[in-house]
Amino acid sequence: xxxxxxIHLRVYSSYSLSEGAVKLPDLIDxxxxxxxxxxxxxxxxxxxxxxxxxxxxxxxxxQPIIGCQLKLEIDDSYGIEKSIILLYVKxxxxxxxxxxxxxxxxxxKNEEAENYITINQLKDKSEGxxxxxxxxxxxxxxxxxxxxxxxxEKFLGELKDIFxxxxxxxxxxxxxx
Numbered sequence: 729x730x731x732x733x734x735i736h737l738r739v740y741s742s743y744s745l746s747e748g749a750v751k752l753p754d755l756i757d758x759x760x761x762x763x764x765x766x767x768x769x770x771x772x773x774x775x776x777x778x779x780x781x782x783x784x785x786x787x788x789x790x791q792p793i794i795g796c797q798l799k800l801e802i803d804d805s806y807g808i809e810k811s812i813i814l815l816y817v818k819x820x821x822x823x824x825x826x827x828x829x830x831x832x833x834x835x836x837k838n839e840e841a842e843n844y845i846t847i848n849q850l851k852d853k854s855e856g857x858x859x860x861x862x863x864x865x866x867x868x869x870x871x872x873x874x875x876x877x878x879x880x881e882k883f884l885g886e887l888k889d890i891f892x893x894x895x896x897x898x899x900x901x902x903x904x905x
Contacts (some may be wrong), residue, residue, distance in 0.1 A: 731765040737793065737860070738814065741769050743777035752781050756788045768793035770814050773843050775830055793817070796826060798833055799844040802867050806879050811867035813850070814860040818894065822856025829853050851890050859891045863898040873904070 739755060740748025748771065759767045767790060769781050778794045785792035795816040802811055817823045829850070833843040861868040861884075868887075871880035887895050 730763065732763050734762075735764055735766045735768070735793075737768045737770070737795070737816075738797075739767060739769050741771055741777045741781065743769075743774060744771040745774075747772050752777060752784055755781075756785050756790050759785075759790045760788060764790070766791035766793055768795045768816060770795040770797045770816075772797045773799065773830070773833060775827065794823065794826070796830060797862075798829065799842055800850070800862075800867065801836070801838070801844045801846050802883070803847070806867060806871065806883060807874070807876065808867060808870045810865075811870065812862040812865045813845075814862060814898070816858040816860070817856070818858050819856045822858075825853040825856055847886065847890075854890045854894075857891070858894045858896070859887065860896050860898040861887065863900050864902060866898065868897065 739750060741750050741752055741755065742748055755767060755769075767785065769777060771777060773796070775794070775796055782792040782794060793816060795814055797812055797814050800811045800813045802808070815826055815829070817826055829845050832849055833845045836844050836846065838844060863869050864873070867883050868880055871883060
């Protein structure tokens with residue numbers, strides 16, 4: 729069977745409370761219908777569905793990609809209030825590190841009682857993880873919109889130091905320059 733050249737890398741399942749409605753069996757069935765060889769779930773701030781997702785996807789012949797969207801606290805000098813980062817598991821070490829980062833995020837709370845991770849936590853637990861910059865909601869996207877190009881370049885350098893060749897800039901069509 730010929731596969732499509734497209735893989736969803738940003739899907740919120742029904743485990744992304746109040747953000748996603750896709751049930752995991754429906755997601756896998758849709759991937760089979762569309763001949764997509766793999767799919768990622770990137771639930772917001774949790775890994776509640778990853779075991780069910782991985783088990784069901786593998787059983788149905790779809791490659792599961794485990795990921796998570798986490799809020800990322802960055803230095804106040806950047807002048808932005810909120811940021812996210814998407815992290816994907818590359819190997820077993822990455823899976824263990826992602827579990828630890830998600831757990832640690834529940835220990836960190838900001839004024840709005842939102843969970844987050846810090847750059848230092850990310851530095852300590854980046855091995856085995858692949859990162860996407862978070863598109864328009866990530867620090868890089870927000871800095872580019874302001875536009876604070878020098879700070880955007882500095883932040884991108886920080887992420888590059890952490891992830892090296894496992895960092896990808898996420899772009900989207902928003903009708904904006």
